[in-house]
Amino acid sequence: VSRLSRDDWAAAALTALSEGGVRGVAVEPLAVRLGTTKGSFYWHFSTRRELVVAALELWERRSTSEVIETVEAAGGTPEQKLRLLFSRAFDPRSLTGVDVRLVAHAGEEPVSEFLDRVTRRRMAYIADLLRSAGHTHDQSARRAAVLYAAFLGNLHLMHTAPDILSDAVGSLSEYADDVVRFVLGP
Amino acid sequence: VSRLSRDDWAAAALTALSEGGVRGVAVEPLAVRLGTTKGSFYWHFSTRRELVVAALELWERRSTSEVIETVEAAGGTPEQKLRLLFSRAFDPRSLTGVDVRLVAHAGEEPVSEFLDRVTRRRMAYIADLLRSAGHTHDQSARRAAVLYAAFLGNLHLMHTAPDILSDAVGSLSEYADDVVRFVLGP
DNA sequence: ACCTGAACACCGTTCAAGT
DNA sequence: ACCTGAACACCGTTCAAGT
Numbered sequence: 001v002s003r004l005s006r007d008d009w010a011a012a013a014l015t016a017l018s019e020g021g022v023r024g025v026a027v028e029p030l031a032v033r034l035g036t037t038k039g040s041f042y043w044h045f046s047t048r049r050e051l052v053v054a055a056l057e058l059w060e061r062r063s064t065s066e067v068i069e070t071v072e073a074a075g076g077t078p079e080q081k082l083r084l085l086f087s088r089a090f091d092p093r094s095l096t097g098v099d100v101r102l103v104a105h106a107g108e109e110p111v112s113e114f115l116d117r118v119t120r121r122r123m124a125y126i127a128d129l130l131r132s133a134g135h136t137h138d139q140s141a142r143r144a145a146v147l148y149a150a151f152l153g154n155l156h157l158m159h160t161a162p163d164i165l166s167d168a169v170g171s172l173s174e175y176a177d178d179v180v181r182f183v184l185g186p
Numbered sequence: 187v188s189r190l191s192r193d194d195w196a197a198a199a200l201t202a203l204s205e206g207g208v209r210g211v212a213v214e215p216l217a218v219r220l221g222t223t224k225g226s227f228y229w230h231f232s233t234r235r236e237l238v239v240a241a242l243e244l245w246e247r248r249s250t251s252e253v254i255e256t257v258e259a260a261g262g263t264p265e266q267k268l269r270l271l272f273s274r275a276f277d278p279r280s281l282t283g284v285d286v287r288l289v290a291h292a293g294e295e296p297v298s299e300f301l302d303r304v305t306r307r308r309m310a311y312i313a314d315l316l317r318s319a320g321h322t323h324d325q326s327a328r329r330a331a332v333l334y335a336a337f338l339g340n341l342h343l344m345h346t347a348p349d350i351l352s353d354a355v356g357s358l359s360e361y362a363d364d365v366v367r368f369v370l371g372p
Numbered sequence: 373a374c375c376t377g378a379a380c381a382c383c384g385t386t387c388a389a390g391t
Numbered sequence: 392a393c394c395t396g397a398a399c400a401c402c403g404t405t406c407a408a409g410t
Contacts, residue, residue: 021290023209028383030388040394048384104207104290106346119347123354132409134227144344146365152342153335160292161305168309168331179332182368189374214402224403226375234403 004036006044012055014098017055021101022111025052049110056114059098064121078132082147085126089151090176092158099152100159100163123148135183143183150179190222192230196240199217200284208297211238222366235296242300245284250307251328264318268333268366271312276362278344285338286345310335319370329369336365 012034016024027048031038045051072087088094105111123144130140154175158164169175198220202210213234217224231237257271274280291297309330316326340361343351355361 012226026383026387037395039387039396040391042387043393046385061260100292101290103342103346106286115346116350119350121345123350131194141354142356145351146336149336149339149343150332151339152339153339155290156338156342157331157335159306160289160301164302164309165331170328212402213404223376225377228404228406229374358401366394 004034004040004044004059006054008034009041009044009051010058013051013055017052017059017101018096018098020075022052025055045148048125053110055163056110059102060114060118063099064125068125078129079169079180079184082129082133082184083177085129086147086151086176086180087173090154090172092172095158097159098119100155105153119148130183146164147179150183190220190226190230192240194220195227195230195237196244199237199241202243203238203245203287204282205347208238208291211241213237239296242296245288246300246304249285250304250311254311264315265366265370268312268315269320269363271315272333272366273364275360276340276358278337278348278358280345281341283345286341289338296363305334316369333365333369 009030012030013025016026016030025048027038027041031174041051045054067085067088071081071088074081074084076084102115104109106115123141126147127140127144130143131137135143154165166172195216197214199211202212202216203279211234213224213227217227227237231240246365253271253274257267259272260270262270288297288301292301309327311335313326313330316329317323320328352358
């Protein structure tokens, strides 16, 4: 009788979140998938909300700190780091869909605080890189907003209508480079 | 005993959709809000899904045909029309949140077909305007994708973190003009 | 033709009882 | 300490019965 840990539930919840959104994080179906009962779940968590929060914590770490560490570890100039960051961000293989699904709950508890923090961290990192590349503080903030909006919009389109996007734009990595070049230019 | 029509339910469903997403379109709470019973609902619709579809049909009309007609009625050059279109699109007052909420269900029935159609129609209209402004067919498609991604990303940010956006970008209408100018330029 | 009210299925939550 | 299984509340759905 292999017993489950809190982390097992959290990991399963994040998978469910990327597949079916916040709604997809359902105790009973997860219990069935994990081969246990709802009663077991309520030993590790006191509410379903707590499970959603655990999944959001996992997502926050993976989509901020871990990505930034990877990019920093690769080294190079700020321009190279930006290109690496966005070639990853525009890569369909790195798409989990969590980002896109979460925005639907932007105003709701408990999603809003996580979404807000992740957005701020990502934009702050982009602005940092732009400042290192020689831009002023104001310019960096402004251009970071444009870059981040481009990323989000692209994420939307890749999820909503990947065929429309590839019809309109040739190669996605080339497209990502175009966007970065535009923001880096004067 | 004022009786309800199918359209009354659809309109209430669209409001609920913008407030609480697809999940927010719940038969029992809507019945309470409309001062009637669930049984009444099932006279006009056969399933909850049918109600969601009715709300989506309303949204599709309002967010494509009606907007395009308004812009066309205003007249002017293609450039002026683009500016009008995007000053409207970037205006927080015109934000219903339906767009943003629907993307969470991008892959799901019955949302996907509506989202796909609306995306295609909007991008096709933008590409039309760019062609009228003298761009080639390919350039127009490419730039329409960039413009539409900018619109979606901005919509995301306005919903997720309006304060972050206004911190980074000064005036939103100025920002919208910047984006249009960039896409119109060579 | 349109609506009510009771019934049942499904998932969130609780809890007494088991190992 | 960790889990089972039965119980109850809420919303989707059905349907017989009312006006």
